[in-house]
Amino acid sequence: MFRVDEIVQATKGLLIQGRLTDEITAISTDSRKLKPLEAFLVLRGKNFDGHDFIAESVKARVSCIIVENKPKFLLPADLAVIKVKDTTLALGDIARFQRQKIDFPVIAVTGSNGKTTAKEMIAWVLSADARVLKNEGTKNNQIGLPQTLIQLSEKDSYAVVEIGTNHFGEVDYLAKIARPNIGVITNIGPSHLEFLKDLKGVAKEKTALLDNLAKPAIALLNADDKSLQGLIKAQAKGRKIFSYGINKKSDFCASGIKIKNAKIEFKVNSKFNFELLTPGDYNIYNALAAIAVGRLLGLSYAQLRARLAVFKFPKGRLNLIEAKGLRYIDDTYNSNPLSLNAALTALGAMNCRGRKILIMGDMLELGKQKELLHRQIAWSITNTCDLLIAVGRLAWITASAARNNGWQAKQIFCCANASQARDLLFKKISPKADDLILVKGSRSMKMEEVLGT
Numbered sequence: 001m002f003r004v005d006e007i008v009q010a011t012k013g014l015l016i017q018g019r020l021t022d023e024i025t026a027i028s029t030d031s032r033k034l035k036p037l038e039a040f041l042v043l044r045g046k047n048f049d050g051h052d053f054i055a056e057s058v059k060a061r062v063s064c065i066i067v068e069n070k071p072k073f074l075l076p077a078d079l080a081v082i083k084v085k086d087t088t089l090a091l092g093d094i095a096r097f098q099r100q101k102i103d104f105p106v107i108a109v110t111g112s113n114g115k116t117t118a119k120e121m122i123a124w125v126l127s128a129d130a131r132v133l134k135n136e137g138t139k140n141n142q143i144g145l146p147q148t149l150i151q152l153s154e155k156d157s158y159a160v161v162e163i164g165t166n167h168f169g170e171v172d173y174l175a176k177i178a179r180p181n182i183g184v185i186t187n188i189g190p191s192h193l194e195f196l197k198d199l200k201g202v203a204k205e206k207t208a209l210l211d212n213l214a215k216p217a218i219a220l221l222n223a224d225d226k227s228l229q230g231l232i233k234a235q236a237k238g239r240k241i242f243s244y245g246i247n248k249k250s251d252f253c254a255s256g257i258k259i260k261n262a263k264i265e266f267k268v269n270s271k272f273n274f275e276l277l278t279p280g281d282y283n284i285y286n287a288l289a290a291i292a293v294g295r296l297l298g299l300s301y302a303q304l305r306a307r308l309a310v311f312k313f314p315k316g317r318l319n320l321i322e323a324k325g326l327r328y329i330d331d332t333y334n335s336n337p338l339s340l341n342a343a344l345t346a347l348g349a350m351n352c353r354g355r356k357i358l359i360m361g362d363m364l365e366l367g368k369q370k371e372l373l374h375r376q377i378a379w380s381i382t383n384t385c386d387l388l389i390a391v392g393r394l395a396w397i398t399a400s401a402a403r404n405n406g407w408q409a410k411q412i413f414c415c416a417n418a419s420q421a422r423d424l425l426f427k428k429i430s431p432k433a434d435d436l437i438l439v440k441g442s443r444s445m446k447m448e449e450v451l452g453t
Contacts, residue, residue: 018080361441
């Protein structure tokens with residue numbers, strides 16, 4: 001619940017008409033879902049302008065509209081109209097204002113890989129007996145994160161948010177809005193190199209989260225990530241750092257790892273047993289982040305073990321599925337060299353009496369290193385898989401490198417899109433029930449179409 005004067009204060013906007021004391025039940029940016037007494041915040045996009053839907057918002061009986069340009073037609077006299085310089089920034093300003101009103105813990109997660117799964121795991125363990133606000137799906141950008149935080153209320157006990165980026169400055173901007181008490185960085189990898197340039201650029205962008213922590217200012221870092229190890233040793237003033245990992249000594253350390261097809265067992269700090277319903281051992285890192293947050297917030301190891309044992313992984317993130325008598329590993333949400341290597345490791349660890357088949361789409365946003373990184377991944381593929389379907393021009397570079405690594409032409413198939421890949425799979429390769437098929441590619445490659453979803 002907001003009042004018009006609070007929106008004016010938060011955005012430093014100008015009230016053109018209406019009353020400062022009027023109440024607003026919620027802030028909405030979608031003209032199709034508006035409800036009476038809500039505020040319609042008008043956004044501009046590449047292909048749309050929310051100002052074109054102000055008439056629809058009036059019909060929906062909203063109590064306020066937040067605009068960049070004053071409407072050219074007559075509005076109801078009792079409708080509050082607030083003019084701001086930039087409505088996208090105004091959305092962030094309102095979210096920051098709402099965040100400042102609450103005093104329960106806010107946890108933020110960023111990183112090159114695993115941040116959505118880690119966020120979901122953290123929210124899942126905390127929600128056993130408490131109400132938790134979280135980003136829905138991957139709404140982690142300058143629109144999605146503020147939309148989440150605007151929903152904060154006294155009924156919540158925790159907020160768990162994911163912070164994404166593909167340009168310099170985005171993590172800093174979003175972290176200044178969220179002001180998390182606990183900040184988690186899952187890893188630093190070669191993602192979004194088109195704009196972040198190299199690993200140092202990725203590290204600089206992701207670690208901006210730590211500069212914006214609110215008290216008690218706790219950082220949770222992956223001890224096995226080389227780019228984060230220096231930060232763990234630094235223990236900067238005013239910030240408490242905890243670590244988690246497998247290969248390095250850490251505050252929350254996994255050992256005794258056993259992989260049994262689609263299930264993983266491990267111990268934390270040598271004595272607490274855990275299990276996960278996933279074929280990917282890299283998800284141990286995500287689980288450790290959730291365990292660490294849970295312990296810091298007072299949950300017992302027994303509570304955490306019980307919750308994680310039944311955690312369902314988000315769609316498109318290494319889900320083992322069966323369709324029409326075939327087994328697939330659905331890792332179609334996105335792809336970069338680090339996550340593809342992790343998926344290949346999971347594939348390699350799984351029992352399979354037949355062939356291991358990779359359907360690989362382009363890895364995008366890799367900048368000048370895109371061709372090199374697509375060639376380098378071929379080594380992991382040829383040492384794990386029996387067949388490759390390469391989808392897209394960059395994946396074709398991987399296919400060529402696989403041939404240079406000793407694969408025969410009959411092991412490699414190339415096509416332009418996911419639909420063609422599906423046709424190749426069924427018309428040329430003819431998979432059997434004993435085969436195992438890994439499907440992976442960057443989001444815009446739409447690799448889920450191979451699975452018929």
